Amino acid sequence: MNGSFSVPQSAAYPWPLLMPKAGMIVFLVAVLGVLFVLDILLGSVHIPLPSVVSILLGNGSESVAWEKIVTTIRMPKAITAVVAGAALAVSGLQMQTLFRNPLAGPSVLGISAGASLGVAMVMLASGGAANAIAIRQLGLGGSWLIVIAASLGAMAVLLVVLSVAVRIKDNVVLLIVGIMVGNITVSFISIWQYFSAPEEIQDYLIWTFGSLGGVFGSQLAVLCGVVSVGLLISFATSKPLNVLLLGESYARSLGMGTFSTRVFVILATSLLAGSVTGFCGPIGFIGIAVPHLARSILNTSDHRFLMPTSCLMGAILMLACDIIAQMPGTQTTLPINAVTALIGSPVVIWVIVRQKNLKSSF
Amino acid sequence: MRESILKTSDLAIGYRSRTRKDLPWKKQLHKGETVVAEDINLELGSGELVCLLGPNGSGKSTLMRTLAGVQRSLGGSVLLKGSDVGRLHPKKTAKLLSLVLTERVMTGNMSVYSLVALGRYPYTGLMGKLSQEDEAIVRLAIETTGTRPFAHRHIGDLSDGERQKVMIARAIAQDTPVILLDEPTAHLDLPNRLEIIRLLKTLAREQQKAVVLSTHELDLALQAADRIWLMNRSGGASSVMLSAIPESLVLEGHLEHAFTRNGFEFDSHSGSFRFRHEGKWNVGLVAAGIMAYWTQRALERIGCRVIKAATDIRYVEVEGVGSDGCWRYYTEPGAEALEFRSLDDLLHVLKSYRVEETLH
Numbered sequence: 001m002n003g004s005f006s007v008p009q010s011a012a013y014p015w016p017l018l019m020p021k022a023g024m025i026v027f028l029v030a031v032l033g034v035l036f037v038l039d040i041l042l043g044s045v046h047i048p049l050p051s052v053v054s055i056l057l058g059n060g061s062e063s064v065a066w067e068k069i070v071t072t073i074r075m076p077k078a079i080t081a082v083v084a085g086a087a088l089a090v091s092g093l094q095m096q097t098l099f100r101n102p103l104a105g106p107s108v109l110g111i112s113a114g115a116s117l118g119v120a121m122v123m124l125a126s127g128g129a130a131n132a133i134a135i136r137q138l139g140l141g142g143s144w145l146i147v148i149a150a151s152l153g154a155m156a157v158l159l160v161v162l163s164v165a166v167r168i169k170d171n172v173v174l175l176i177v178g179i180m181v182g183n184i185t186v187s188f189i190s191i192w193q194y195f196s197a198p199e200e201i202q203d204y205l206i207w208t209f210g211s212l213g214g215v216f217g218s219q220l221a222v223l224c225g226v227v228s229v230g231l232l233i234s235f236a237t238s239k240p241l242n243v244l245l246l247g248e249s250y251a252r253s254l255g256m257g258t259f260s261t262r263v264f265v266i267l268a269t270s271l272l273a274g275s276v277t278g279f280c281g282p283i284g285f286i287g288i289a290v291p292h293l294a295r296s297i298l299n300t301s302d303h304r305f306l307m308p309t310s311c312l313m314g315a316i317l318m319l320a321c322d323i324i325a326q327m328p329g330t331q332t333t334l335p336i337n338a339v340t341a342l343i344g345s346p347v348v349i350w351v352i353v354r355q356k357n358l359k360s361s362f
Numbered sequence: 363m364r365e366s367i368l369k370t371s372d373l374a375i376g377y378r379s380r381t382r383k384d385l386p387w388k389k390q391l392h393k394g395e396t397v398v399a400e401d402i403n404l405e406l407g408s409g410e411l412v413c414l415l416g417p418n419g420s421g422k423s424t425l426m427r428t429l430a431g432v433q434r435s436l437g438g439s440v441l442l443k444g445s446d447v448g449r450l451h452p453k454k455t456a457k458l459l460s461l462v463l464t465e466r467v468m469t470g471n472m473s474v475y476s477l478v479a480l481g482r483y484p485y486t487g488l489m490g491k492l493s494q495e496d497e498a499i500v501r502l503a504i505e506t507t508g509t510r511p512f513a514h515r516h517i518g519d520l521s522d523g524e525r526q527k528v529m530i531a532r533a534i535a536q537d538t539p540v541i542l543l544d545e546p547t548a549h550l551d552l553p554n555r556l557e558i559i560r561l562l563k564t565l566a567r568e569q570q571k572a573v574v575l576s577t578h579e580l581d582l583a584l585q586a587a588d589r590i591w592l593m594n595r596s597g598g599a600s601s602v603m604l605s606a607i608p609e610s611l612v613l614e615g616h617l618e619h620a621f622t623r624n625g626f627e628f629d630s631h632s633g634s635f636r637f638r639h640e641g642k643w644n645v646g647l648v649a650a651g652i653m654a655y656w657t658q659r660a661l662e663r664i665g666c667r668v669i670k671a672a673t674d675i676r677y678v679e680v681e682g683v684g685s686d687g688c689w690r691y692y693t694e695p696g697a698e699a700l701e702f703r704s705l706d707d708l709l710h711v712l713k714s715y716r717v718e719e720t721l722h
Binding site: 242 | 543
């Protein structure tokens with residue numbers, strides 16, 4: 001490298017590579033592809049693999065019903081799983097680094113709580129069971145109402161947290177404020193539930209179980225659009241997030257704009273987590289777990305590689321959970337929220353115990 | 363005088379108390395400013411190694427933060443290459459001044475190499491991709507600090523000394539004319555401390571960097587620093603700043619004044635601190651050279667007041683050097699001598715004599 005420097009033992013120590021092995025990414029993409037097809041293949045109605053592949057390739061199939069099931073139900077659901085998994089994982093990664101706290105996740109700033117409040121307001125305040133049923137019968141329109149309410153709720157909490165972020169310089173304090181705002185929001189919901197009729201609460205509870213199956217057509221397009229914008233902002237924050245790992249003082253001394261970084265990260269997180277929560281309900285676990293898995297498997301702290309890997313792994317985990325939630329071969333489905341935690345937690349524990357490099361990530 | 367890279371004029375440092383807008387109930391309690399030190403006029407030239415000394419609480423860290431532009435000054439100005447630090451864009455400051463802080467960076471999964479590479483942050487593009495030149499600078503910084511053997515290891519797995527060298531490598535990779543280090547030798551053992559100071563000295567000499575480090579290592583600072591900035595609370599509320607070469611600080615008694623406490627004294631000859639022994643039991647000592655020096659220290663340690671070359675009271679006479687040494691103790695002038703082959707034995711007997719005499 002540099003001729004003027006002669007450190008005799010240098011040759012014995014090869015320079016480490018900043019790039020992790022590309023093979024891992026290829027492997028993850030392959031797994032994602034297989035699971036995507038598997039998610040579409042498996043369900044309560046049996047459709048043979050050749051037909052599924054043929055429909056996916058746009059060649060149609062012998063059965064119109066099959067084609068309809070795949071293109072209008074299973075495909076949107078699989079795409080939703082991929083988008084939601086990627087979005088939640090990336091927002092979790094950002095939160096963990098911003099707050100330098102391994103327990104942080106997209107729900108930590110009260111974003112999920114805000115979305116829940118919005119939904120609760122629509123469902124519980126719409127006055128009487130008749131109205132709630134009317135909303136459900138509205139179908140698409142009703143769902144839009146819930147999506148908009150959830151997004152507005154998430155945004156309201158976000159604005160509160162952002163206004164605090166402008167004044168407070170300390171990220172730990174901001175984290176506590178976020179958690180407290182979330183608590184306040186949750187208590188609003190509790191009070192609301194307490195004074196509501198049981199039927200209304202049931203609707204709300206079903207929403208909190210989470211569902212990937214309710215996003216079609218234009219809704220899916222909006223979800224994909226919002227998540228793409230969020231991911232784009234997230235990828236652009238990779239560089240400042242890398243120096244944030246050294247702590248805020250070092251980051252500032254390296255010329256990082258503390259304020260702009262924080263605003264962009266919070267904005268991206270709320271776009272990602274807010275939209276997914278609005279469309280699919282509050283899906284827990286993915287946001288906290290996937291960043292740890294990505295760090296553990298890649299053995300790096302570089303966000304330029306952790307971001308895409310988290311995207312892939314979040315999508316993979318979400319698809320896997322969805323496959324299990326469908327209980328292939330049976331007529332029942334499980335709530336996705338229960339499955340993500342039930343299946344995901346042991347996986348994470350296994351990886352952490354096996355890799356042993358997770359300690360003191362921050 | 364060489365051209366100065368960093369210059370402060372009438373700088374006042376300290377904290378602004380909060381305004382009413384922030385904390386309404388505190389308005390009555392805190393009003394105005396807490397001045398830590400004022401009238402600070404300093405100049406820093408390239409190639410200079412400056413040690414910032416001062417007792418705890420004298421405002422060393424506050425000064426460091428103010429110089430780095432992280433904290434706002436209360437008055438006066440800090441000029442970094444002619445432009446005001448307070449108004450400089452953080453990105454520009456980052457190309458002129460780098461910091462090594464006391465906080466421990468323990469990020470898991472981050473390798474030494476990628477940490478040092480973060481030093482290139484102000485120079486890289488949106489995604490932080492290192493150019494070949496960047497990479498060459500990172501590698502040079504690692505070679506310079508001797509951290510290459512563990513460049514692939516994770517930060518969390520390093521010892522304190524190794525980690526400090528890595529943090530300095532990161533500052534070098536930032537490629538700034540000024541490097542500020544806040545207590546870089548804290549928590550390190552003596553060889554590591556010496557190595558860090560030697561490294562910084564080399565940096566200043568060979569790469570013409572201006573290096574400022576705050577430290578409590580008085581003797582190391584006196585040996586290595588080209589100039590010492592001494593902060594001292596002298597009675598008043600705020601600290602007074604002195605800037606001078608180490609030798610004149612000692613000769614003019616400033617160090618003694620700043621650091622002397624009850625029970626300690628600053629030895630102007632050796633440039634280090636020692637206990638002040640207040641022995642009352644007079645003992646004469648007849649010895650020469652190194653044997654005299656260490657025998658005196660031993661006697662003072664057990665509470666004797668040593669009177670050199672006195673033979674008219676109880677006295678100790680030393681002969682020979684090192685392991686051939688022989689100590690003779692005369693309980694009074696003309697008395698028969700007790701002979702000892704080791705200092706330990708002498709002290710042992712002296713202690714019992716002293717106890718017996720003070721009891722009677």
